Structure formats: structure tokens, C-alpha cells
Amino acid sequence: MARRMMSDEVQGHIRELILTRRLAPGDPLPTESELMSLFEVSRNSVREALKALQAVNVVDIRHGFGTYVGSLSLDSFVDGMVFRAAVRHRRGEASLAELLEVREALEAGLIGSVAGDIPDADLGRLRELIGAMEREADETGRVSAETDRAFHLALYRSLGNHLLSEVLDAFWAAFHRVREELREERQDERVTLARHQAIVAALEAGDTAGAVTAMRDHFAGIRQVLRRSARD
Amino acid sequence: MARRMMSDEVQGHIRELILTRRLAPGDPLPTESELMSLFEVSRNSVREALKALQAVNVVDIRHGFGTYVGSLSLDSFVDGMVFRAAVRHRRGEASLAELLEVREALEAGLIGSVAGDIPDADLGRLRELIGAMEREADETGRVSAETDRAFHLALYRSLGNHLLSEVLDAFWAAFHRVREELREERQDERVTLARHQAIVAALEAGDTAGAVTAMRDHFAGIRQVLRRSARD
DNA sequence: ATCGGGAGATGGGACATGGGATGTTCCTAC
DNA sequence: GTAGGAACATCCCATGTCCCATCTCCCGAT
Numbered sequence: 001m002a003r004r005m006m007s008d009e010v011q012g013h014i015r016e017l018i019l020t021r022r023l024a025p026g027d028p029l030p031t032e033s034e035l036m037s038l039f040e041v042s043r044n045s046v047r048e049a050l051k052a053l054q055a056v057n058v059v060d061i062r063h064g065f066g067t068y069v070g071s072l073s074l075d076s077f078v079d080g081m082v083f084r085a086a087v088r089h090r091r092g093e094a095s096l097a098e099l100l101e102v103r104e105a106l107e108a109g110l111i112g113s114v115a116g117d118i119p120d121a122d123l124g125r126l127r128e129l130i131g132a133m134e135r136e137a138d139e140t141g142r143v144s145a146e147t148d149r150a151f152h153l154a155l156y157r158s159l160g161n162h163l164l165s166e167v168l169d170a171f172w173a174a175f176h177r178v179r180e181e182l183r184e185e186r187q188d189e190r191v192t193l194a195r196h197q198a199i200v201a202a203l204e205a206g207d208t209a210g211a212v213t214a215m216r217d218h219f220a221g222i223r224q225v226l227r228r229s230a231r232d
Numbered sequence: 233m234a235r236r237m238m239s240d241e242v243q244g245h246i247r248e249l250i251l252t253r254r255l256a257p258g259d260p261l262p263t264e265s266e267l268m269s270l271f272e273v274s275r276n277s278v279r280e281a282l283k284a285l286q287a288v289n290v291v292d293i294r295h296g297f298g299t300y301v302g303s304l305s306l307d308s309f310v311d312g313m314v315f316r317a318a319v320r321h322r323r324g325e326a327s328l329a330e331l332l333e334v335r336e337a338l339e340a341g342l343i344g345s346v347a348g349d350i351p352d353a354d355l356g357r358l359r360e361l362i363g364a365m366e367r368e369a370d371e372t373g374r375v376s377a378e379t380d381r382a383f384h385l386a387l388y389r390s391l392g393n394h395l396l397s398e399v400l401d402a403f404w405a406a407f408h409r410v411r412e413e414l415r416e417e418r419q420d421e422r423v424t425l426a427r428h429q430a431i432v433a434a435l436e437a438g439d440t441a442g443a444v445t446a447m448r449d450h451f452a453g454i455r456q457v458l459r460r461s462a463r464d
Numbered sequence: 465a466t467c468g469g470g471a472g473a474t475g476g477g478a479c480a481t482g483g484g485a486t487g488t489t490c491c492t493a494c
Numbered sequence: 495g496t497a498g499g500a501a502c503a504t505c506c507c508a509t510g511t512c513c514c515a516t517c518t519c520c521c522g523a524t
Binding site for chain 2 (some may be wrong): 477478479480481485486487488
């Protein structure tokens with residue numbers, strides 16, 4: 001029966017409500033007091049349910065304004081993975097390496113799908129980003145994280161898969177946040193730059209197999225740096 | 233500098249507490265009243281924080297018993313994706329196809345990593361599962377979901393990457409749950425079986441490229457069924 | 465006519481308290 | 495020795511009250 005913890009029940013009702021009313025992210029939800037009388041529960045239960053839903057980006061609570069349908073983004077998933085990695089790291093597991101391996105699997109699989117018929121517009125954008133990386137490396141000695149992120153997103157834009165882009169971006173963000181927290185070393189920027197260039201070069205040549213190995217090399221380089229700093 | 237919103241602040245404190253005390257999943261957390269006096273906040277704020285953390289599997293609340301460190305599993309992530317897919321589906325997006333594409337990218341990338349040096353033990357397990365599928369197909373006309381799931385997990389067991397297995401399994405679960413909800417058609421079981429056999433055959437032969445294309449064929453088959461039923 | 469600021473309405477945030485529901489533990493009764 | 499049940503710890507739900515954030519709208523100063 002549905003009688004199993006009020007707040008969970010309310011959570012379900014709110015989810016249903018979003019579905020049956022065909023609400024989209026950003027649409028307003030009933031106020032807390034409306035939800036109270038709608039489901040005939042106390043304000044506490046409503047608030048606990050909303051808090052839980054907010055934690056997974058299903059609703060967006062704006063103080064003094066109202067509650068809205070959330071973005072349904074994967075941000076909370078990133079938080080979860082970062083925390084999880086932190087916990088596991090303290091128990092001696094190579095959580096950062098595991099994250100990297102997931103990224104490698106994804107991108108190695110994807111690059112094979114895009115190579116061959118990547119639009120010129122995307123190639124142009126990639127060349128642009130390579131240029132930006134060169135400039136940044138010259139000026140500040142580092143490639144900015146955002147440029148790297150944009151590069152890895154631009155690669156797969158032609159697939160037109162929204163979910164895929166978000167998943168990729170989520171793992172990218174998780175990896176970088178964990179690496180920051182662990183204060184791991186970063187690869188020499190010139191090497192990174194060269195790897196990126198190799199990927200674009202293979203794409204331009206329409207060389208699918210070459211693109212895949214270039215991508216694998218890219219990740220192999222990062223992995224090696226991780227292993228080296230793990231030995232210290 | 234107190235963050236905004238008590239419950240968020242408490243959430244952070246609890247996370248810190250788990251990290252600094254080096255707690256593992258299953259370890260007990262302070263009771264609600266202890267947390268109240270520990271952080272000097274009301275019971276409501278503590279409960280809202282716990283509810284939010286429970287929603288992402290960071291804590292596990294057991295009625296009448298206590299609260300514990302959660303499993304940190306990706307279950308909530310699966311729920312999130314299923315809900316997200318449901319919302320997007322109603323807005324005309326091919327959310328199921330997107331999920332499948334993510335799975336394909338992952339597995340196509342991974343199969344390339346394992347092929348070549350997959351342990352005999354894993355190969356044996358894979359053959360066993362194929363046998364189970366044949367039996368099921370004969371007896372009930374369908375391959376059970378669990379066997380399929382086990383197959384896709386066994387493929388990458390040799391990588392020894394716990395996170396990877398969970399991510400893979402999460403997307404597997406999300407895909408199947410969404411497909412159930414949408415009442416999509418399923419592929420002919422004999423075809424599925426043949427695809428699985430082809431993958432194992434390529435692995436046994438040590439044929440990396442063959443394994444990758446077998447995997448891609450497998451997903452191409454599923455994709456085709458989805459497209460066909462979308463045309464109806 | 466326009467711009468700016470302040471009052472009120474709306475709506476979420478926090479707290480305190482009381483009673484209940486549900487597990488666990490342990491002791492008693494047989 | 496074992497089954498039943500009371501006592502306890504702990505989480506669950508409700509109510510009431512006040513605080514604070516954000517928006518709207520109107521009014522006065524320019």
C-alpha cells in the first residue's frame with residue numbers, strides 16, 4: 001500500500017503531478033500550502049519531500065518566490081560521484097583512475113561514431129578551440145579547464161544526443177573536481193595540446209581508426225601521469 | 233561563514249563528518265537528536281538534511297533503528313534518469329534512443345579494452361550465460377532480463393573497475409525501466425542470442441576488431457527495433 | 465511622464481513541542 | 495530453553511509561530 005512514510009508518498013505524488021500535467025523544467029509547482037491541502041499532509045512532510053526532490057534536481061525551490069520544476073540536470077549526480085570518490089579514496093581505492101577509465105570508455109566509443117562524417121562546422125570549432133589552447137598555454141602556461149571541457153563537448157556535438165552530452169560533461173566535471181580535491185598532478189600542457197591536435201588531425205583526414213587510437217593515447221597519457229604521482 | 237539555509241549547511245556538516253571520521257557504508261551515524269545538539273539546529277532542519285542525503289544514497293534511514301552511512305550506489309541516479317526520460321518523452325524527444333546510444337558508446341569503448349586479454353574464467357562464465365539464455369529462450373520464449381544484465385556485467389569484470397560496473401549497470405537498468413514504461417517492442421530473442429554469441433566468439437578468437445563490430449551490431453539491432461516501433 | 469523607493473502580499477525557512485509508529489533488547493513466564 | 499511481551503531508543507508526523515526573501519504596485523519626487 002501507499003501508506004509507507006508520508007514524505008515518500010508525497011514525493012511520488014509530486015512526480016506524478018509533473019508528469020500528468022506535462023510540466024516542463026521551469027514551470028511553477030503549487031505552493032507548499034497548496035500541496036499540504038492537496039495531499040492532506042502536514043507542511044513538514046511536504047517540505048521533506050521537496051527537499052528530497054530538490055536533491056536530485058527534480059524541483060527547484062526559490063525562497064520567497066515559489067517552487068518550480070527543476071532542470072533535471074546531472075549536477076547532483078556529479079556531486080554524488082565526487083563524494084563517493086572521496087569516501088573511497090580514503091579507503092585506498094583508486095577512485096580517480098576509475099573515473100578516468102569511464103571517461104576513456106565513453107570517448108573511445110564515441111569518437112568511432114563521429115569520425116567519418118563530422119560536419120565542417122564542428123571541425124572549424126575544434127580548430128578554434130585548439131587555437132585558444134595554444135594561446136592560453138603561451139600566455140598563462142596552462143590550458144584553461146573550460147577550454148578543455150568545450151573541446152570534449154564539441155567533439156560529439158554532431159551526434160545531437162542531449163543526454164550523451166550531459167553524461168559526458170558530468171564525468172568530465174566529476175573527474176576534474178576529484179583531481180582538484182586530491183591535488184593530483186596535471187599533465188604537461190604541451191603534451192595535452194599535442195594529443196588534442198592529433199585527434200583533430202585524424203578527424204580531418206577522415207581516419208576513423210586513427211581517431212580512436214589518438215583518443216586512447218590521450219587518455220593513456222593522463223593515466224600515466226596519475227600512476228606516476230601515485231607512486232610518490 | 234554560515235552557508236545559506238540551515239538544512240544545506242547541515243548536509244555539508246554530515247558529509248564532512250562521514251569523511252573526517254572515515255566512515256564506510258553501513259556505519260552508524262549520530263541520532264537525530266545528537267545531530268541537533270551537535271550542530272545546534274532544530275530537528276526539522278536535521279530531518280530535511282537527512283532526507284536530501286537519503287535521496288542520493290549518502291545516508292540510509294531506518295525507522296526505529298537509526299541512520300547509517302548509505303550505500304553510495306547509483307540507484308537514485310537511475311531513478312533520476314528514468315524520470316527525466318519520462319518527462320522528455322512527453323515532449324517528443326527520443327529519450328530511449330538517447331539512453332541506448334550512451335550504452336553503445338560505453339560498451340563499444342570497453343569491449344576494445346578487454347578483448348585481447350580476457351581471462352578464461354570470464355570466458356567460461358560468458359559461455360555459461362549464453363547457455364542459460366538458450367535454455368530460457370527454449371522454455372519461456374524469452375531471455376530473462378537478469379541473464380542479459382549478468383552477461384553485460386561479466387564482459388567487463390576483468391577490468392576490475394567497480395565504478396565502471398556500476399555505471400554500466402545503471403544505464404542498463406535505466407534503459408530497461410524506460411523501455412518497460414514505454415511498452416516498447418523487444419527484439420526477437422533469437423537475434424539477440426545470436427548477437428551475444430557473436431561477441432563471445434570474437435572474444436574467444438582474440439579478435440579485438442571483430443568484438444567491437446559485433447558489439448556495434450548488437451546495439452544496431454536494438455536501435456533498429458526501436459526505430460521501427462517509433463514509425464508505427 | 466518617468467524614475468525610484470517603500471509598503472504590503474505572497475511564499476519559503478527555521479524553530480519548538482507533542483504524540484505516534486516501529487524497530488531492538490532483554491526479561492519474564494512457561 | 496524458548497516464546498511472549500514490556501521497556502526503550504529512534505525515527506515519523508502534525509501543529510503553531512515567527513522570520514526572512516522576493517515580487518508587485520503605488521505614490522511621490524524630479
